[in-house]
Structures are given as structure tokens and as C-alpha cells.
Amino acid sequence: MPIDPRHLPLYHAFIEHDLAPWLACLPAQLAEGLDTRRHGDLSGWLRVLDKLGNVKEPRVSLTTPHVSVDADLSEGDQQRCANLLKALAPWRKGPWRVGTTVIDTEWHSDWKWERLAPHISDLTERRVLDVGGGNGYHGFRMAGAGARLVIVIDPSPRFYCQFHAIRQLMGPQAPDVHFLPVGIEDVPARLETFDTTFSMGVLYHRRSPIDHLLALRDTLRPGGELVLETLVVEGDEHTVLVPGERYAQMPNVYFLPSSLALAQWLTRAGFTNVRIVDEAVTTRDEQRRTDWMTYQSLADFLDPNDPTRTIEGYPAPRRAVLIAERT
Secondary structure: OOOOHHHHHHHHHHHHOOOHHHHOOHHHHHHHHOOOOOOOOHHHHHHHHHHHOOOOOOEEEOOOOOEEEEOOOOHHHHHHHHHHHHOOOOOOOOOEEEOOEEEOOOEOHHHHHHHHHHHOOOOOOOEEEEEOOOOOHHHHHHHHOOOOEEEEEOOOHHHHHHHHHHHHHHHHHOOOEEEEOOOHHHOOOOOOOEEEEEEEOOHHHOOOHHHHHHHHHHHEEEEEEEEEEEEEEOOOOOOEEOOOOOEOOEOOOOOEEEHHHHHHHHHHOOEEEEEEEEEEEOOOOOEOOEOOEOOOOHHHHEEOOEEEEEOOOOEOOEEEEEEEEEO
């Protein structure tokens, strides 16, 4: 079966960066992750990519809050491009800008990046894995910070299509950032390749958080750095919240530790030099409904009479960033 031209840069990157153990799995993982029989809307989203085409002489910016693609588009082409991008909504991670079209996403992912960027190791020339990376917004910011390779993994086919819409518009100016529609469980065991691994907004969705930390550890070379961002609660090193069926209307939230407890988990999982570099309550300005994400958002998940509590009565979302090194 011929390789989808969309995936050629991904194959080339795996070969260039000696990811042979993963390369062997790649065709099967792409076929399963993009099986239109399993994902009913995927065929339509792929048609959007075909219609989107390319732009001439794109100019790309990866270092500003809006990851942007500038091009000299006519008013009609600009509107057509905007309509096609909107067909891939909801857009949750961003913001992005394509010409004069600003994709105002649910999350101000740039705020999270600004909070953690001063604390991580210099990404220049590093090979980076972004686990649960959504549509790749942070992956492009990592490239803008100097990473020579970024692999974004996320099982969502919608995020795959949003990523490729932006990468396609970047054309030859696209950085070495690639997307694979899989989860952490699909990464070959003991890969021990990446200089930096990010896991942001994933841990609380895992039934076994320690196993997740061990899997993240296995992606890193000795001395590599983990950047972990997740929901936490206030408390001491023994505090862990195990919510009921839902937390802030999310059905698949299992463990919310305190930052201090999470630091202990990281140590138990074989990390060293563990430090808590940021902790903040999520605000309704950072996560909100927009024209590009018209469904319910954070304001709908909080107690209308007490915004410090979720609608279920738990503490409102608080997120922390921890950084650690693999021994």
C-alpha cells in the first residue's frame, strides 16, 4: 500500500532520528488510528484537508502567542480558508492565526506555555515527545524554542486533522513537528530516546498514574527531562482526591493528588531533581467558550453560586507543572 504523502515527513523523521523500534510499528498504528470505520466523521475531516490545499510563499511564526501562517490571500481565498478551518471545530488548543483569520480556541494554551517555558531546559537541538499533545499547538511552540524534532501523540482523529491543516498551510516552512494518532500505551517499551518528554493534561485520565509515570520515564534517555502538567488539589504529601463518576463534568478523572504527593510519586517512579515550578487555579478567562468552540466550557462546570467549587462540589480545577529528570 503506498504511503499517504501526508505521512512522508513522519517516516523521514523516524529514519533520520533512528527511531527504528517505533518505525516498525508505524504503518499499523497509522492504519488503526485513522480507520474511518472506527471514526465516523474522519472521512469528512480528511476531505477538508484535501480542499484546503496549499498557500503560496507562506510565512510562519512559532514564537508568538498565535502560531501563525501568513500568506498573500485574496479576500475570497481568505474566507474560503476560514470556512474550511471552522469545519474542523471545535478547536480546543491554541491560539492560531492564518492570514487574517484568528482561531480563538477554548484554551489559552499560550498562557500555559508562558508559565512553564522559563523553567524547562533549553530545547535547542533536543528531541521532544509531547504525550497527549492535542492538535499540536505546544509542539509547534517547542519547535519555536529550538527543538530539532517534536513528535506529538494523541489518539484524537480530529486533533490529527487540525494539526495537518496547519502543517499543510505552512508548506515547506513547516518545522520538524509530526503527529501520530496514538496514546502513550502505543509507544514501544523502553524506547529511551527523547531528551524531553511533555505530558500535559493526561495524568488524571489514567487509571494507574504510577504506570503512566513509568511509561513516560521509559521514553527518556538517561538524564532526560520530564515536564508534567496535571490537575492537582491543595494539601500535604498524603492528599489525593478520588472523585466520583464525574469531576467538572469529565467522566474519566481518576486521581487528583496534591503537588507534594505528585512529587513523591515521581520519586517513586525513578525520577530525581523533582521540583514544583507552577501551580494556579484555572480561570474562566483561560478556558472558555468561543466562536471556534461553542460547546460547554469551564464556566458551565463550576458551581454557579460558588466558583471555587465544581458543579459536583469538588475544589475547582487547579493545575500544577512539575519538572523532573530521569536517573
